[in-house]
Amino acid sequence: MQVTIAPTREWLTESMDNPLEILNKTKQGKKDTESLYRYLIKHGMYRPSPAARMIFQSMKEKEIWDFFTKLEKKYRNKWKGPNVPVYLLPIHENRGWFQSSMKKSGVCFKDEIYLFLKDVEDKKEYEALFAHEYHHCVRMAKLNKKDEDYTLLDSIVFEGLAEYAVKEYCGEKYVASWTTAYERETMSQYFKKWIKPNLKITRINPLHDQLLLGQKNFPKMLGYAAGYYLVEQLTKSKKAPTIGLIGKPSTYFLPDGNSTGDKKQN
Structure with missing residues (x-):
């Protein structure tokens, strides 16, 4: 059986000042290490620095790898999920999308997860x-x-459903601030004006990320908030736990069930 929580403690001990060498040991990193590093930096991965070394020391003292091993087993069993490698690395505190305070951030690919961490008092954040x-x-x-x-x-439902799972399994205290950034009526208007006309655009379209993240002149974290709005509306009407929604097609979360007209989506 493969090691799920990757031995980044050992990798960091040997090569912390050379992040490319560390990333070359990952699945994505073997394809194009430099491009991957540039991408991960945007989402919070550390740059070599004294601050990063202090975070790494704290991670060792708190036995973070053992803690995440238990978490991985817990959720893989609960959700009958895949066994994918998880890379625990220090965060660069001035970068990342998820938390303005940069306590944590992460990136998920189909077959591996990168998590960027710093010391926190409440491990429930992890x-x-x-x-x-x-x-x-x-x-x-x-x-x-x-x-x-x-x-x-797909993208907005991914984000909204994942954060709704955080609310269900960890508690409302731990959900991201973008879940409550906009009033329901405001979000309804934003969805109709900007999101709904563009539901079928794919990731290669620059507008995809602009809407998802709220770049350019769009409201901050627009797509994330829209996804949470859709999931929240659905769960209120159908009283559905998130475990029963993980595999539902994205059109299932739309108010009319299929306003994109894409009946083949699964």
């Missing part, structure tokens, strides 16, 4: 991060779509 990112992996495995086929609708 669980919330893991639950969100691992939820993506479980849903990817169930949908079984090609990367190039994922649409904006």
Whole structure:
């Protein structure tokens, strides 16, 4: 059986000042290490620095690898999810999308997860991060779509459903701030104006990320918030636990069930 929580403690001990050498040991890193590092930096991965070394020391003292091993087993069993490698690395505190305070951040690919961490007093923060990112992996495995086929609708549902799982399994205290950034009526208007007309665009379209992240002149974290809005509306009407929703097609979360007209989506 493969090692799920990768031995990044040993990798960091040997090569912390050479992140490319560390990433070359990962699946994605073997394809194009430098491009992967540039991408991960945007989402919070550390750059070599005294601050990163202090975080690494704290990770060792808190036995973070053992803690995440237990988390991985817990959620893989709960959600009947895939066994994918998880890389625990220090965070660069001035970068990342998920937390303005940069306590944690992460990136999920179909077959591996990168988590960027710093010392926190409440380890439930770590669980919330893991639950969100691992939820993506479980849903990817169930949908079984090609990367190039994922649409904006897929992306917003991924984020909204994963964060709703955080609320269910970790508690409302641990959900991201973007879940409550906009009033329901405001979000309804934003969805109709910007998200709904573009639900079928794919990741290669620059507008996809602009809407998802709220770049350019769009409201901050627009797509994330829209996804949470859709999931929240659905669960209120159907009283459905998130475990029963992980494998549902993205059109299932739309108010009319299929306003994109894409009946073949699965």
